[in-house]
Amino acid sequence: MTKLTLRLEKILSHILPCGVLADIGTDHTKIPVAAVERGLCQFALATDKSTAAVRSATEYIKSRELTDRVRVLQGDALNPIADETVNCLVIAGMGGILISEMLNNGLRGLLEYRSRRNPFNITSAGRQLNGLGQIILLPHRDVSLARDTLLRHGLTNISDDLFTDKGKAYHILDCEVR
Numbered sequence: 001m002t003k004l005t006l007r008l009e010k011i012l013s014h015i016l017p018c019g020v021l022a023d024i025g026t027d028h029t030k031i032p033v034a035a036v037e038r039g040l041c042q043f044a045l046a047t048d049k050s051t052a053a054v055r056s057a058t059e060y061i062k063s064r065e066l067t068d069r070v071r072v073l074q075g076d077a078l079n080p081i082a083d084e085t086v087n088c089l090v091i092a093g094m095g096g097i098l099i100s101e102m103l104n105n106g107l108r109g110l111l112e113y114r115s116r117r118n119p120f121n122i123t124s125a126g127r128q129l130n131g132l133g134q135i136i137l138l139p140h141r142d143v144s145l146a147r148d149t150l151l152r153h154g155l156t157n158i159s160d161d162l163f164t165d166k167g168k169a170y171h172i173l174d175c176e177v178r
């Protein structure tokens with residue numbers, strides 16, 4: 001099992017069981033890998049704009065023997081998942097301004113387009129593939145801006161989780177998409 005810091009454990013603790021999770025700005029890929037390993041999602045899309053991050057993510061997923069369940073995509077913000085099925089969206093470890101820009105540019109399409117390409121050819125009726133159901137944000141700063149952006153998209157069911165890890169304060173916004 002992938003060992004996580006308290007901050008990452010907190011993010012994992014918010015994920016509701018789902019079919020496909022997407023982690024934007026995945027870097028070390030610990031979030032999607034742990035989510036799959038713990039059965040929180042069936043499959044995961046791990047995206048990052050950095051070539052170095054994508055390279056190391058690909059190696060890490062290979063080392064965990066998860067290449068059939070975690071796919072690495074390179075690209076900016078929500079662009080790499082624009083046509084994909086996503087049930088849970090995670091954006092963590094970036095500022096609220098950047099997270100808001102990402103949501104403003106890509107969230108509308110993700111919310112509106114329900115019959116999306118199924119990246120893992122999931123056919124089991126038991127798996128939830130009914131579009132985006134949850135958004136988990138961990139902005140390092142400008143949390144209120146990230147929350148306001150969710151609200152402007154009509155997403156009002158947001159719960160807050162405040163905690164500290166190694167003396168640093170963190171704030172998770174956990175949003176149910178209805």
Ligand SMILES: C[S@@+](CC[C@H](N)C(=O)[O-])C[C@H]1O[C@@H](n2cnc3c(N)ncnc32)[C@H](O)[C@@H]1O
Nearest residue numbers: 024025026027048049050053075076077092093
């Ligand atoms: C500090 S790391 C956070 C990693 C992980 N999400 C976490 O919370 O531990 C930020 C990552 O976001 C990526 N990133 C920054 N801006 C991005 C963008 N516009 N689109 C995609 N990825 C981005 C960076 O390349 C980096 O790998």
